[in-house]
Amino acid sequence: MPERISEAELAVMDVLWAEAPLSAMDVATRIDDGRGWSDRTVKTLLGRLLVKGVLAHEEQGKRYLYRPMVSRADYVSGESRRLVDRLFGGRAAPLVAHLAESQALSEADIAELEALVRELRS
Amino acid sequence: MPERISEAELAVMDVLWAEAPLSAMDVATRIDDGRGWSDRTVKTLLGRLLVKGVLAHEEQGKRYLYRPMVSRADYVSGESRRLVDRLFGGRAAPLVAHLAESQALSEADIAELEALVRELRS
DNA sequence: CGGCATTGATTACGCATGTAATCGGAGTGT
DNA sequence: ACACTCCGATTACATGCGTAATCAATGCCG
Numbered sequence: 001m002p003e004r005i006s007e008a009e010l011a012v013m014d015v016l017w018a019e020a021p022l023s024a025m026d027v028a029t030r031i032d033d034g035r036g037w038s039d040r041t042v043k044t045l046l047g048r049l050l051v052k053g054v055l056a057h058e059e060q061g062k063r064y065l066y067r068p069m070v071s072r073a074d075y076v077s078g079e080s081r082r083l084v085d086r087l088f089g090g091r092a093a094p095l096v097a098h099l100a101e102s103q104a105l106s107e108a109d110i111a112e113l114e115a116l117v118r119e120l121r122s
Numbered sequence: 123m124p125e126r127i128s129e130a131e132l133a134v135m136d137v138l139w140a141e142a143p144l145s146a147m148d149v150a151t152r153i154d155d156g157r158g159w160s161d162r163t164v165k166t167l168l169g170r171l172l173v174k175g176v177l178a179h180e181e182q183g184k185r186y187l188y189r190p191m192v193s194r195a196d197y198v199s200g201e202s203r204r205l206v207d208r209l210f211g212g213r214a215a216p217l218v219a220h221l222a223e224s225q226a227l228s229e230a231d232i233a234e235l236e237a238l239v240r241e242l243r244s
Numbered sequence: 245c246g247g248c249a250t251t252g253a254t255t256a257c258g259c260a261t262g263t264a265a266t267c268g269g270a271g272t273g274t
Numbered sequence: 275a276c277a278c279t280c281c282g283a284t285t286a287c288a289t290g291c292g293t294a295a296t297c298a299a300t301g302c303c304g
Contacts (some may be wrong), residue, residue, distance in 0.1 A: 080220060
C-alpha cells in the first residue's frame, strides 16, 4: 500500500514538486497565503511526510533541506487510478464520458481531447 | 461544501444505489463479504450517512428502510471534479492525457474515447 | 406474563488529519 | 559568558474514520 498523502500535505508536496530542495521556512513562505497556516503547521506536515517516506531531508549547516522522494507524475497516477477504480470500476473511458455528460468539459477541452485521441491513434 | 462520503461509507452507498430502499440487515448482507464487516459496522455507517443527509430512512413496521438522497451521478461528478481540481488545476484534458501517458488506457478505451469525442463534436 | 431476540441509539476506542504550542539545543550579538 | 533567537523535535488537542460493543425499547415464544 502506497503511503497516502492528505489534502493538507499535498499543498506542501506541491511546493516541493515545483522547487526543491527547500528549507522548512522556504516551503512555508511559498505556501499559498490563503491557507493561513503558521510555519509550525508547515513544519508538522513536513515531519509527517518524512515519516511517510515521501520526502527526504539532508542537513545543510544547521537547517534541513527537503526534497520529494516520489514524483508528482507517480502520485497523480496513483490518485487517478484510485478514483477510476472506486467510481468507474477501473475503466477510464466512463470517467471521460461522465465528465463530458456533466458539462465539465469546455470547448477547448474537447478540442484538446480530439487532438489527444488523434495522437493516441497514430 | 457538500458532505463528503468516506471510503467505507461509499461501500454502503453503492449497495443502496444499486437497490433501494433496503433495511439495515439487507444492506449488510449485500456488502461484499471481502470487507469482513459485522452488521454493527454497517449500522454505524448507515447512521453516519443519515446524519450527513445523504441517506434518508422511513419507518416500515419496526424496521427502517434506507434510501439515497443524492444520486450516484451527482456524487461521481463531485468527486471527479475534486480530483481534477486538486491534481490538474481544474482542467479535465490533462487528466485524460495523463491516463494516456501512464498506459492507463487500453486500446478499447481509446476507441471508446474516439467515439465519444466524435459525438461531442457533433 | 416474563425472559429472549431483534433492531435502532449511544458509546468506545485507536489511528489519521488539521492546526498548532512548547521544549531543548545551537548560534549570535554584546 | 549570557541572554536571546532560530530551528528541529516532541507533544497537544479536536474532529473524522474504521470498526465495533453495549444499552434500550419492543415484539415474540413458551
